[in-house]
Amino acid sequence: MVRQLTPARAGLWRHVSRMANDNLGPYFALLYEVGIINQIGTAFLEARLPSDLLVSHFGVVSHLIRVCDGATPIELARAFQVAKTTMTHTLAGLEKHGFVEMRPNPGDKRSKQVWLTPAGQQFRDEALAKLAPLFEALEDRFSSRRVAAMLPDLAEFRSVVDRLRDEMK
Amino acid sequence: MVRQLTPARAGLWRHVSRMANDNLGPYFALLYEVGIINQIGTAFLEARLPSDLLVSHFGVVSHLIRVCDGATPIELARAFQVAKTTMTHTLAGLEKHGFVEMRPNPGDKRSKQVWLTPAGQQFRDEALAKLAPLFEALEDRFSSRRVAAMLPDLAEFRSVVDRLRDEMK
């Protein structure tokens, strides 16, 4: 999962972000930073997962543990904002590994429920354990307190963009 | 390019971000916000591009205009942090549209140079024009000044993670 090309880390938005002369610059710059952080974060996690498992698999298992076990595939698709066909694919992978179990939804015969298995629990625990030293190293260079301080503005911006997206659909 | 599923906008990291009880929370929460913003930003732009063109095409053209016309494919691949095979594919698309022109690199017979055509210029101008009203709407709800204020911390975090990534490779 590690990229063939190592240097630079530019990303989609760097270039555009230099357009200046108007007020678009900061928005593009934000998207630039955000794109890279997302990319690196995903790559970090994925490099510490079994080779045939992706961040999406980790995410689903985490969701079942933390938010609600027995969620339906469509709920999961919405939670992760992916197409439902993509969730079908992801769940098939998890089922093949024995990390989740699909059961019929007693309240709706069209639907199913996704339940975590002990193996799925273990998968998530191990992934988190492998991630720990990484976050310790991070803490030394950019404290979680500083990150926490950035969160409110970032969340508000996200929320604004999210609503704007729906309105402009 | 508009998603089949509209609601929620959760994303990869929400779930994990609630693990609490330790200092990992803020990091995961940041990755969650960042993932969504990136996703929405890309979808916004892509929805305003001709249907068979992606943000990557827009990015390459912007790069040629703003950073350096006549760049080599490998330079572009590094700049965007994608595999060189991906850049080959992207450039083929741009060439098919007549937006760029591939010429031999006079200094290295293995290599090529990518040059923008007038049509490529126009493509970028039109894309930016379509984007303008969107950013005006944004300005009303979350000013570019506020975004600019967020940038230094975000850029530093990005830089830290970027270096960490190389060290832990």
Place this chain on the structure above:
DNA sequence: TCCAACTAGTACGATGTCGAACTATATAAC
């Protein structure tokens, strides 16, 4: 000079994600 190691670019196959189309079930309107 010559050869080993490296680099630029492409071809190919694998895989993840998507939208469209479909089946089965649910819901709402009449």
Place this chain on the structure above:
DNA sequence: GTTATATAGTTCGACATCGTACTAGTTGGA
């Protein structure tokens, strides 16, 4: 109750991205 519409999930085909493997050309050290 019947029928139209909406929803859950799958299958399928399209396509973007990736890694591997290859060719052609470059570079640096014996």
